[in-house]
Amino acid sequence: DVKVTQSSRYLVKRTGEKVFLECVQDMDHENMFWYRQDPGLGLRLIYFSYDVKMKEKGDIPEGYSVSREKKERFSLILESASTNQTSMYLCASSLWDRDYGYTFGSGTRLTVV
Amino acid sequence: AQSVTQPDIHITVSEGASLELRCNYSYGATPYLFWYVQSPGQGLQLLLKYFSGDTLVQGIKGFEAEFKRSQSSFNLRKPSVHWSDAAEYFCAVGHNMIKAAGNKLTFGGGTRVLVKP
Numbered sequence: 001d002v003k004v005t006q007s008s009r010y011l012v013k014r015t016g017e018k019v020f021l022e023c024v025q026d027m028d029h030e031n032m033f034w035y036r037q038d039p040g041l042g043l044r045l046i047y048f049s050y051d052v053k054m055k056e057k058g059d060i061p062e063g064y065s066v067s068r069e070k071k072e073r074f075s076l077i078l079e080s081a082s083t084n085q086t087s088m089y090l091c092a093s094s095l096w097d098r099d100y101g102y103t104f105g106s107g108t109r110l111t112v113v
Numbered sequence: 114a115q116s117v118t119q120p121d122i123h124i125t126v127s128e129g130a131s132l133e134l135r136c137n138y139s140y141g142a143t144p145y146l147f148w149y150v151q152s153p154g155q156g157l158q159l160l161l162k163y164f165s166g167d168t169l170v171q172g173i174k175g176f177e178a179e180f181k182r183s184q185s186s187f188n189l190r191k192p193s194v195h196w197s198d199a200a201e202y203f204c205a206v207g208h209n210m211i212k213a214a215g216n217k218l219t220f221g222g223g224t225r226v227l228v229k230p
Contacts, residue, residue, distance in 0.1 A: 004156070031216060040122065042203060043157075043220040058217070090156060094216060101147070102218065104156030 003027075004105040006091050012111045019078040021108050023091030030095060032074035033102070034058075034066065037088040049074055081112045115140040117204050117221035125227040126194050134189040134224050136204030145207035146187040147218065148178055152200045160202075163187065174198070199228040 007022035025032065031050050035043040035058075045058030047066040055066050063085060067075045074093075078085055088109050092102040116139045126132050138144055145164050149157040161172025168180040178189045187204060202225075205218040 033217075035220075040222050042117075042119075042222040043205075045217060045219075048217060092157075101159045101162060102149075102157070104149075104158075106154070106156045 004091055004093050004103050006089075006105040006108050008108050009106065010109050010111075012113060013078075013081050015082060015112055017078075017081045017112075019081045019110065019112075021076040021078075021089055021091075021110070023074045023076070023093075023105055024072055025074075025093040025103070026072065027093060027095075027103065028071065029093035029103070030071075031093060032068065033092045033094075034064075034074065034076045035090045035092065036060070037090055037107070043090060046076065078110075081110075083112050086110060086112045115206055115219050117206050117219055119202075119204055119221035119224050121224045122222070123225045123227065125229060127229045128196055129193050132189075132191045132194045132198070132226065134202050134204075134226070136187045136189065136221060137185050138187065138204070138206045139185065140206050144187075146178075146180060147205040147207065148172065148176070148187075148189050149203045149205065149220075150174075150200045151203065151223075157203060160189070194226075194228055196228045196230070199226055201225045 004025045013019050033048040034046040037043050044060050049055045049068040065077045088107050090107045091105040094102045118137045147162045148160040151157045161170050163170045163180045170178050201223045203223050204221040
């Protein structure tokens, strides 16, 4: 069964810490995405990557960065965590073709205290 | 800019009753439309998608959706709801169909469905 795996289900971090959220997919997908999910706001795109070492800003990139050194792994980095980054973070991947449904991970619920 | 609106934040429906979830989009070109479901504690699962052709689309779990260009809508329906359909549902529109730009989805705010016994 194909999978997108997020390394942590729950994380609690302190304000100012550098936080790494890891995502790995085993489907050889070109595209990978990081979304954050907040009640009433749905999913908002933070960053995405369409190839190794390539990255593009999404709609809300401020305070975040990403890394994609290998095709299967896409990391989201909070350089200096703040309380307004408390959220559910969802990773997704997809092939490049018109039939481009996403496969989502189960999410990481991050709390910044 | 593209946007997706789901006017209903919460819907409560009795088990066995029909369900309709509304979705309106704003997008300049031909839209690629999706419905996803998120069960509690889970990631999102694709229910169905529309790219072109027949405007009535069948999906998994007995769901269907109808694309109406004149109304910029893509409403999701199910004739008879089961307790296991309690979840949050997200409508999304796809854009940037250029390989170098990825295949981004813009999501609506979601509709949470509660099912009464």
